[in-house]
Amino acid sequence: MTHRSSLSKARPETIRPNTLWLLGPAMLVLIIWTQIPFLLTIYHSFRRFDLLNPERQGYVGFGNFVSLLTDSIFWTSIGNTLVLVGAVLVVTIVVGLFLALLFYQDFPGRALARTLVISPFFVMPVVSALIWKNMLMHPVYGLFAWAAQIFGQKPVDWLAAYPMQSIVAMVSWQWIPFALLLILTGLQSLSKEQLEAAKIDGASAWQEFRYIIVPHLAQTLSVVVMLETIFLLTIFAEIYASTSGGPGLATTTLPYLIYLKAFAEYRIGVAAAGAVFAVILANIVAIFVLRLIGRNLQATKGGMG
Amino acid sequence: MRLWKALLVGTGLSLSAALAQTTITIATVNNPDMVTMQKLSGEFEKKYPDIKLNWVVLPENELRQKVTTDIATNAGSYDVLTIGTYETPIWGKNGWLVEMSGLPASYDLEDVLKPVRAGLSYQGKLYALPFYAESSMLYYRKDLFAAKKLAVPAQPTWTQAAAWAKQLHDPSKGVYGICLRGLPGWGENMAFLSTLVNTYGGRWFDENWKPQLTSPEWKRAISQYVELVTKYGPPGVTSNGFTENLTLMSEGKCAMWIDATVAAGYLANPKTSKVADKIGFAKAPVAVTPRGAHWLWSWALAIPKSSKKVDAAKTFIAWATSKEYIELVGNTQGWVSAPPGTRYSTYNNPNYQKAAPFAKVVLESINTADPTKPTLKPVPYTGVQFVGIPEFQAIGTQVGQFIAGIVAGKTSLDGGLNQAQTAVEKLMKEAGYLK
Numbered sequence: 001m002t003h004r005s006s007l008s009k010a011r012p013e014t015i016r017p018n019t020l021w022l023l024g025p026a027m028l029v030l031i032i033w034t035q036i037p038f039l040l041t042i043y044h045s046f047r048r049f050d051l052l053n054p055e056r057q058g059y060v061g062f063g064n065f066v067s068l069l070t071d072s073i074f075w076t077s078i079g080n081t082l083v084l085v086g087a088v089l090v091v092t093i094v095v096g097l098f099l100a101l102l103f104y105q106d107f108p109g110r111a112l113a114r115t116l117v118i119s120p121f122f123v124m125p126v127v128s129a130l131i132w133k134n135m136l137m138h139p140v141y142g143l144f145a146w147a148a149q150i151f152g153q154k155p156v157d158w159l160a161a162y163p164m165q166s167i168v169a170m171v172s173w174q175w176i177p178f179a180l181l182l183i184l185t186g187l188q189s190l191s192k193e194q195l196e197a198a199k200i201d202g203a204s205a206w207q208e209f210r211y212i213i214v215p216h217l218a219q220t221l222s223v224v225v226m227l228e229t230i231f232l233l234t235i236f237a238e239i240y241a242s243t244s245g246g247p248g249l250a251t252t253t254l255p256y257l258i259y260l261k262a263f264a265e266y267r268i269g270v271a272a273a274g275a276v277f278a279v280i281l282a283n284i285v286a287i288f289v290l291r292l293i294g295r296n297l298q299a300t301k302g303g304m305g
Numbered sequence: 306m307r308l309w310k311a312l313l314v315g316t317g318l319s320l321s322a323a324l325a326q327t328t329i330t331i332a333t334v335n336n337p338d339m340v341t342m343q344k345l346s347g348e349f350e351k352k353y354p355d356i357k358l359n360w361v362v363l364p365e366n367e368l369r370q371k372v373t374t375d376i377a378t379n380a381g382s383y384d385v386l387t388i389g390t391y392e393t394p395i396w397g398k399n400g401w402l403v404e405m406s407g408l409p410a411s412y413d414l415e416d417v418l419k420p421v422r423a424g425l426s427y428q429g430k431l432y433a434l435p436f437y438a439e440s441s442m443l444y445y446r447k448d449l450f451a452a453k454k455l456a457v458p459a460q461p462t463w464t465q466a467a468a469w470a471k472q473l474h475d476p477s478k479g480v481y482g483i484c485l486r487g488l489p490g491w492g493e494n495m496a497f498l499s500t501l502v503n504t505y506g507g508r509w510f511d512e513n514w515k516p517q518l519t520s521p522e523w524k525r526a527i528s529q530y531v532e533l534v535t536k537y538g539p540p541g542v543t544s545n546g547f548t549e550n551l552t553l554m555s556e557g558k559c560a561m562w563i564d565a566t567v568a569a570g571y572l573a574n575p576k577t578s579k580v581a582d583k584i585g586f587a588k589a590p591v592a593v594t595p596r597g598a599h600w601l602w603s604w605a606l607a608i609p610k611s612s613k614k615v616d617a618a619k620t621f622i623a624w625a626t627s628k629e630y631i632e633l634v635g636n637t638q639g640w641v642s643a644p645p646g647t648r649y650s651t652y653n654n655p656n657y658q659k660a661a662p663f664a665k666v667v668l669e670s671i672n673t674a675d676p677t678k679p680t681l682k683p684v685p686y687t688g689v690q691f692v693g694i695p696e697f698q699a700i701g702t703q704v705g706q707f708i709a710g711i712v713a714g715k716t717s718l719d720g721g722l723n724q725a726q727t728a729v730e731k732l733m734k735e736a737g738y739l740k
Contacts, residue, residue: 051377052695054399056737067735073703073728139540140558157541160713246489247543248710248721263370265699266377 038279044272051266064273074274076249077257078281084168084253085232085285089225091172096179096224101213103180104187114184121177125237132170133159133242163243163250170238175231179224186220187213222293229289233282254278327617328357329384332372334604335362337571338437338644339387341634342625348633349624356617365492376401381611384618388433390424390603390676391492391691397427403608403615405431405622412623416648421603424676433605434626438646439567440589440670441500441599441690442663447585449473449480449560457585463504463529463592466561470537473560482537484559485530488546489709491701496600496690497563498708500589502526503597508680509692509700514738516729518704518722526592528718531711543709555579563589565602566670567645569663574641586663588670594681600690601674603646635660646671696736703728 048060068074103114120128136143137158145155158166190213198208236255239245245252245260252260258278262271333339339362346358361383363371368387375382376396388396396402408414414422414431421438425431443466445457453472458465466483474482486494499509507522517523534542539553547564551571554562555578562568575581589599606622608615624630631651635643640660643651645667651657652668661667679689686692691701704725711721733739 050695050736051373052395052399052698053736054377067731071728071731072724133544155540160541160543163713243544244489246706246709247713248706248715250710250713250715252706260702263374264702266373266695267699 041272041275044269045276047269049268049272051268060269064269065276067270068273068277073249073252073257074277077252077254080164080249080251081233081253081255081281083164084171084235084251085229087164087168088171088175088232088235089228091168092175092179092228093221093224095172095176096183097217097221099176099180100183100187101209103184118177118181120174121181123174125174125235126241128174129170129238129241132166132173137166159243160247163247167238167243167251170242171232171235174238175228178228182220182224182227183217186217190216226286226289226293229285230282233278233285254281326355326357327614328359329612329614329617329621330359330361330382331385331387331621332361332363332368332375332383333385333387334365334368336365336567336604337577338567338642339604341638341642342436342630345630345633345637349621352624353620356620358621366490369492376609376611379611381609381613383609384612384614385621386607386609387436387604388607389492389605390421390601391688391693391697393425393433393605393607394427394687394693395695396607397430397432401610402432403610403612403619405434405607405619408619408623412627413650416628416650417626418647418649418671420601420671420674420676421647424601424603425605433607434622435603435605435647436626437567437644438601438603438671439565440601440646440667440674441497441564442566442569442589442666442670443587444554444562444564444568444572445469445585445587446473446480446557446560446580446583448583450585457587460588460595461590463501463590466563466590467529467533470533470561474537479558480560481539481553481558482560483533484539484545484550484553484562485534485542486546486550486564487534487538487542487709487712488544488549489702489705490546491691491698491705493546493705494708495701495705496602498527498530498705499690500598500600501530501592503680503689504590504592504594505529506593506681508682508684510684510686510733512683512685514685514733516726516733518726518729519719522593523722524718527708527711527722530708531718534712535714543713557583566663566667569667570642570645570661573662574639586666588666595673596675596681597679597689599670599674601671601676602690694736694738696732696738700729700732703732 045064046059046061048057048063050056099117103110103117107113134141139145139155139157142155144158148155156162194212195208198212203211234255235253236259239251239253239256240259243251245256254274255278258271258274261267261274333342343360343362346360350356350358361371372383372386372388373392374380376386393402417435418438421435422431425433425435443457443461450457450469450473455469455472470482472482473480486497488494502508502523505522505526507520507526508517510516539545539558545553547568550559550562550564551568553559554568555572557580569584569586572578572584573581578584591598606625608618608622612618626647628648628650631643631648635654635656640654640656643657643661645651645661645664652664658664674689676687676689676693679687686694691697707716707721707725707728710716711718716724730739
């Protein structure tokens with residue numbers, strides 16, 4: 001009876017019934033699914049847990065964190081991670097923007113071309129890395145080596161001579177379609193009349209791009225930056241399948257370092273500490289990016305108003 | 306109704322069949338010899354119809370990760386593990402493996418090569434049976450050496466090897482002077498480099514576990530290596546491991562190659578090698594001392610404590626490492642492909658002697674590799690191309706990365722070795738060996 005009275009008292013509740021008991025189980029599964037691994041990671045980051053040495057295990061306080069922070073490899077890996085993310089962001093956005101402007105035009109066979117240009121995004125990272133490594137960049141069997149020889153050049157061992165650049169190329173190749181797709185969608189929401197009006201006023205192509213297209217795309221670009229940053233921070237498969245973090249430490253990023261600690265050295269405690277740092281790093285970057293985007297959005301709003 | 310009954314009877318039958326049959330899961334490496342073992346598993350199931358085999362075949366690194374995490378967490382996914390002479394004593398010590406005792410008399414344990422048996426034991430207890438065993442040796446192209454009138458003695462030196470590499474390096478014809486491992490990893494470049502450092506008189510640690518990576522011996526050995534692979538090696542050395550070099554050598558792209566003796570059967574087999582009749586075999590080169598100049602390794606089969614089917618697993622392992630199995634491979638795949646390095650009887654077999662021109666060098670190399678005295682100066686560890694402590698995987702992998710960095714020109718020789726020394730010191734301190 002209380003049920004009915006409450007219904008009659010507050011109208012909004014009749015429109016929105018209590019759905020917690022429906023959502024609850026799914027929420028519970030989600031929480032278990034995501035939070036228990038995280039809590040376990042934190043637990044292990046405070047323990048010595050060397051898989052191969054069961055005799056030496058137990059609580060070590062901040063030992064694992066200290067071990068990482070005093071390790072020059074850790075700092076190199078953080079630097080590499082930021083370089084990789086930054087470089088890929090720049091390349092994908094510049095090339096993605098350029099391609100999006102191309103694909104925005106009308107030309108015969110556009111639908112097919114659009115489908116084709118998106119396809120790299122659907123290739124599995126490991127597969128794409130192996131193709132780049134063995135079929136394109138290989139100094140003996142690769143396509144690039146073959147092309148170099150045709151022009152009388154010495155073949156380059158890309159992955160050894162330019163490891164980070166090679167990884168950036170691979171990852172960018174995969175993520176350009178993503179940037180392209182989002183930017184293209186952004187462009188399509190731009191009304192053609194605005195562009196026509198600009199043309200009538202005598203705006204050059206550059207002015208059109210600078211003063212109409214770029215401001216219009218500001219929001220889209222912010223979203224691309226944010227989403228890509230989140231995904232790129234965890235890039236692992238390309239490095240695993242092509243350079244294995246080397247040569248030396250040239251392509252050892254934080255995710256790869258965590259993998260090495262866990263599965264090459266079997267030091268689960270140190271790996272867990274690394275994972276905690278990865279979460280912290282992702283949060284710092286996310287806050288930074290979010291703030292940047294927030295400011296951006298406000299700026300565009302102000303401009304419109 | 307009739308259909309229902311038929312279905313019920315059917316499921317009942319298959320259930321009882323499944324109950325009578327034991328399925329064992331075997332984790333193994335995708336090396337050619339293991340692939341042969343998998344191919345021949347029908348013969349085993351014919352002989353033991355109540356045991357069914359379930360295979361997990363993976364590349365070495367992935368297998369090692371799977372198997373190590375499985376056994377360390379007592380998960381029990383596998384009944385038979387393929388592990389090496391590095392893991393077996395450590396895992397035996399940890400109590401993770403079932404002792405290999407109570408084998409049938411027909412197995413003839415005395416026939417198994419003594420150094421290999423010793424390598425798979427901890428405190429006199431045998432924890433794995435060898436599937437194949439290997440040392441390292443020098444492979445060379447007889448035709449290329451003859452063309453330059455070069456003769457290879459039974460025991461070459463590193464000075465000779467370096468001179469040959471220089472003379473035979475001819476990249477315009479697609480032949481590189483020398484192929485060596487460059488892929489980072491304790492079981493990849495560091496396996497070879499440990500033997501090189503050993504023969505130059507170096508060692509991983511002194512008697513007090515102090516790392517020796519900046520010693521003059523290490524510097525001499527590594528600078529020799531870097532010079533050879535950068536001047537006379539194929540491009541892309543830092544991504545070449547055992548498998549990649551095996552391909553290069555069998556395609557005729559290397560004049561010389563120093564690596565595992567197990568490759569001999571593959572290189573001398575016309576089905577898998579373009580230069581099968583042109584391969585010469587010699588002992589691995591020496592520099593200052595013959596001690597530790599060639600390694601000792603065995604891929605062996607073991608049973609984890611977590612297995613619930615120990616008897617069936619033991620039956621399989623005894624079969625796969627028996628004389629009978631070697632005979633079976635010899636007769637079905639050709640004697641050149643018989644699993645090497647495990648049994649004296651293989652080397653006394655006239656069929657094998659005829660098919661395998663490398664048999665003598667391999668047997669001698671294995672017999673003279675001594676993991677208990679691997680270096681010129683005394684060391685607190687056993688193992689020729691590894692250090693028999695649990696931390697060595699971490700140490701070897703990191704040092705391997707630094708040396709690949711030197712080869713790729715990312716760091717100088719001294720800079721790279723200094724970084725490696727610091728990293729190893731840190732690891733050894735954290736592991737409690739150093740104060």
